Amino acid sequence: MNKLTHIELFAGCGGMSLGLETAGFDLLFANELSPMASETFAHNLLNETLEGNESPKKTLWIKSQFPKNEIEKRLRENPFEAPKGKYSDIDDNTVLDEKLLIGDINELLTAFEEKPALLNAIRNNDVDLISGGPPCQSFSLAGKRERDNHKNTLPASFARIAGMIQPKTVLLENVKGITSPFTENGRKYYAWLEVSKAFVLEGFVPVCMMLNSKYFGVPQNRPRFILIAYRKDIFDKIFMKHVKNEILTVSNDFYKTVLDNQKDLDSVTIKNFKYYDIESNPELFDGVILPKITHFERDFINTSEAIGDIRRTQLNYAFDNTKGKYANILNSIFLKDSYRDSIIKNHEPRNHNLLIKSRFRFYQVIEQFQNGLKQGAIDLFTGKEVSEELRSKLLNEFSHHKLLFPDNMASREVLMTPENIDEVEELIKLIPTKKHSQRALQEFEPAPAQLTIPDDLCHYHSDHPRTLTVREMARFQSFPDWFEFKSKVTTGGQMRKFEVPQYTQVGNAVPPLLAKFLGETIKKQLKEIL
CATH class of the missing domain: 3.40.50.150 (Vaccinia Virus protein VP39)
Structure with missing residues (x-):
């Protein structure tokens, strides 16, 4: 026995098999x-x-x-x-x-x-x-x-x-x-x-x-x-x-x-x-x-505990040498000694233009709103009717945060606090999207159910208005850092009907820990x- x-x-990419192997199944x-x-x-x-x-x-x-x-x-x-x-x-x-x-x-x-x-x-x-x-x-x-x-x-x-x-x-x-x-x-x-x-x-x-x-x-x-x-x-x-x-x-x-x-x-x-x-x-x-x-x-494991130790994608992180307690636990449960001197893979960020970064920063800000104001901000973003009273409350809330205003003339973005609700609405006109499922992660809560399309979620930190990397999504699924995802990173159009790129592999997987x-x-x- x-x-x-x-x-x-x-079998997918192997999440179930990895967990069962660790439990004692050949x-x-x-x-x-x-x-x-x-x-x-x-x-x-x-x-x-x-x-x-x-x-x-x-x-x-x-x-x-x-x-x-x-x-x-x-x-x-x-x-x-x-x-x-x-x-x-x-x-x-x-x-x-x-x-x-x-x-x-x-x-x-x-x-x-x-x-x-x-x-x-x-x-x-x-x-x-x-x-x-x-x-x-x-x-x-x-x-x-x-x-x-x-x-x-x-x-x-x-x-x-x-x-x-x-x-x-x-x-x-x-x-x-x-x-x-x-x-x-x-x-x-x-x-x-x-x-x-x-x-x-x-x-x-x-x-x-x-x-x-x-x-x-x-x-x-x-x-x-x-x-x-x-x-x-x-x-x-x-x-x-x-x-x-x-x-x-x-x-x-x-x-x-x-x-x-x-x-x-x-x-x-x-x-x-x-x-x-x-x-x-x-x-x-x-x-x-x-x-x-x-x-x-x-004691649920939250977003910050899961990926906070690898948020700077410009750095090379050595396996089993990050500051993340959660990651080190995973790497000790799902052992692979041959990987010890290697650099963590699948952690390359997607390229975003200024407008997409501005939109992600908007999501990061409104994710922090309380007392129904988050829904009010979503209504404002999606063009729904918003009362003057709610507009006033929203401005007060936005005044405590910095939004990312794209400066296309200078090909850069400017992080600043809006002075009035009209500035927020002008920004919204610049960053529209047909996808209303997009949102930012909450830093001190578990991530929402894993999604297979990379731009459905963005990072929680103000310095990182971006989608998650494959490695970050893998962390949320409890894959150890040595587990390397292969094939194409992402896909689109008609190819979605049969291609299973890295993001989809992660999102479809059974969490190995479960x-x-x-x-x-x-x-x-x-x-x-x-």
Whole structure:
């Protein structure tokens, strides 16, 4: 029980795998759709460089339009076009141990169906855990049959692979939106409930919860849905040890209800099951069934603690030698001794013109407003009607701060306090934007839920009216400083449909620190019964 085995599906850049590895799980193999995210995963989790490597040993393509020696083309291939290709690195004799398989999970499912020897080799490992985060927001067991809707097939494919391999446990992570109802063919569905049913049909008993990363030492207000499903024989052993546990009782009853109503699954509703919210029932998160809370409101890690030690991007910061206590804790939890003498990477700032800097400074200022004045300033910025009384209050508030006024004639900016509200309005006319989700970080609060587009957030400090660097965003996700993100930094336009650049890799990742605590909880439960 010192080391367990796990398979990672929808692996992304490797946040979940890094956390599970630290919790004591050895990676059997991983699967990820995006070659760009896979490049980061391979570099950090498998110690394999892909760029310029014509013969990677640990990274295999399930399908590609390009031969194995054209690695650069493979790394830039549209993954949704790859299944049309004739090339594959997988055959009946492929050994999947410690491999990263790049490609669509449905192609992986097909490979297992067509190559039973591969599947048998995996099953012989007696896998302890399969983890991943498939898109689930509109999944229903009816919708999975809509083959033209690719995303609707992914949770079903995840459950199907779990059913084929029969690991002891399954760990699924998803966004909070999975708990919101959606309508399909005139019926209301809850994706989290439909996913739970899918795992029951494959022989697993689910336990569902809504976590928030800030309760586990991650400096981010990031609510996430988590499903841990136990193979029925494993669940029964855990249930025997905690026979009076209400959480397990609810799950056991749900399992029976689903099986009893297989021919009419729509009759199984949210009245038959529930998830546990860390905000509503923190007392249940005690480490027995649900992961144990490590940080409460009084000691949430804030923005300044997360990135304040590396705010000067013009400097080169040596790994494990910054003043940040939080960063040093991460670097000690997620160890990598070979990096000790290196410079922290992925910390290059984006280039901003004077007007963008002025807008970001405006956001920094209004983020400090109190008593409803922040909303008043937003209304002023977005052109809404603002009363004279509110204008007067806003001027009084602005008079305590310096705004950045662009001087285009001199190609520089001037930091000064506005003398009247008209000056503020003139500045606003110079810095418009169609994006009304932009905001500045709050220095002494956890960051908002991680975003994948770099200019949605700007730095909190007046000396730095800029977006965050990839490294700063990685800090908010609890990645150690040695973890290096690969491929393009950002993208845009139509390329967003399939490219996964560094900012998106970070934003989509499971925080490694959260994954570590989830993994430790599962390991503890298995250790008690095996």
